[in-house]
Amino acid sequence: MTNHDEAATVRPLTMAWVNRHLAAGERVVATEALHGGITAEVRRLTIGTRDGGARDLVLRTFVGMEHAEDWLNRESGALSLLAGSDVTAPGLVAVDPTAAHCEYPSLLMTHLPGRTVLADEGLEARVPALARQLVAIHAVRPAERPREYVALTTAETVVTPKGADTAAWAAAIDVIRKPVPPYEGRFLHRDFQPGNVLFDVAPAAPADARITGVVDWAGAAWGPADLDVAHCSAILALLHGPAWGLRFAEAYEEAGGALAATAGERLYWLVRDALASSEEVGVIARSWRESGRTELTARAVEQRLDAYVTALMDALG
Incomplete structure (x- = not known):
């Protein structure tokens, strides 16, 4: 597995939790810190699949946040709700709102294509x-x-x-x-x-x-x-x-x-x-x-x- 920088590194307990929610034969092959968030650490995880392909997941981790459990419960609930709607949102893979398995409260979800655009042009x-x-x-x-x-x-x-x-x-x-x-x-x-x-x-x-x-x-x-x-x-x-x-x-x-x-x-x-x-x-x-x-x-x-x-x-x- 390759890390683009130290901020991309997934903590050991959290990585073990992520691995438990992958399909048989899959593994995390790369991680990348995604910048721009204020309240959480956000990382893109590239998953190597059994057939030699790859897919991406996103890991959100709340470190030292007082209301992390509430936020993650609300987010996981919203993602479940939106799965059947006309609004495109990430799909929920797993959530650990109380850090029962991870070092910190965390949420694992599917990765959406596209990027944020903050420029004035357009x-x-x-x-x-x-x-x-x-x-x-x-x-x-x-x-x-x-x-x-x-x-x-x-x-x-x-x-x-x-x-x-x-x-x-x-x-x-x-x-x-x-x-x-x-x-x-x-x-x-x-x-x-x-x-x-x-x-x-x-x-x-x-x-x-x-x-x-x-x-x-x-x-x-x-x-x-x-x-x-x-x-x-x-x-x-x-x-x-x-x-x-x-x-x-x-x-x-x-x-x-x-x-x-x-x-x-x-x-x-x-x-x-x-x-x-x-x-x-x-x-x-x-x-x-x-x-x-x-x-x-x-x-x-x-x-x-x-x-x-x-x-x-x-x-x-």
């Missing part, structure tokens, strides 16, 4: 594709609902960026102090954004990008469609500029999705997720730089967040 075509995919996710009707969403950000935990438009931020923080608007529940991804969507895209034709699957279902929950839309909008604003955050909600409706009835209700969800981003700007920016967007320093992302919050308050506040 965004005009990818945003409508993202919106159509999210509409399809929200159309899933599980026989058993996942748990209700949890909004962790509060008015007291928001981190106002240095040099921000303090009046706009104060007004935005006041918005999330209001009662939660009424909503019709939907099946949510809860981290739907470009970093968790795989595309088949040729370098010479970025406008022809086609979604091949959606990954990272650890946050799957039940709640308002607006919450997933708001999250993707915020990430698009930070990754590509505030205008793209505003554009995504429009694209979602153009794709047939239904959002909250009033501007005030929509503002609540959009602002809530934008303000949630304020608490993890450094982590988000570092992940993107590791994926090749080296210009996205924490300060650059903070400035985009400030511009986005201000734009939301101007447009809907």
Whole structure:
């Protein structure tokens, strides 16, 4: 077996667990660390088959994460649910949420073709594709609902960026102090954004990008469609500029999705997720730089967040 780097190495107990879930005559012949994730170690495992061929699996390992058991139970449940849906997601192979067999809580799943695309080029075509995919996710009707969403950000935990438009931020923080608007529940991804969507895209034709699957279902929950839309909008604003955050909600409706009835209700969800981003700007920016967007320093992302919050308050506040 070959390792591309130390981060790709699978720990001994975990490797033994993986081997127990392979077919007779199969073995792991190579491992590769996949970068871009924030909460888990992710590795691609190349499996040599009995006939001399190969297939890939993906191993997600949560090291030192307080809620790993909950996340892995939710993700494995979501993958099982989606196996019979129109949404392309990895297939569940095995899960060890309590680390009964592995060094750390782990999940083994099938590997999907495609790659994440974080570049600005071709965004005009990818945003409508993202919106159509999210509409399809929200159309899933599980026989058993996942748990209700949890909004962790509060008015007291928001981190106002240095040099921000303090009046706009104060007004935005006041918005999330209001009662939660009424909503019709939907099946949510809860981290739907470009970093968790795989595309088949040729370098010479970025406008022809086609979604091949959606990954990272650890946050799957039940709640308002607006919450997933708001999250993707915020990430698009930070990754590509505030205008793209505003554009995504429009694209979602153009794709047939239904959002909250009033501007005030929509503002609540959009602002809530934008303000949630304020608490993890450094982590988000570092992940993107590791994926090749080296210009996205924490300060650059903070400035985009400030511009986005201000734009939301101007447009809907």
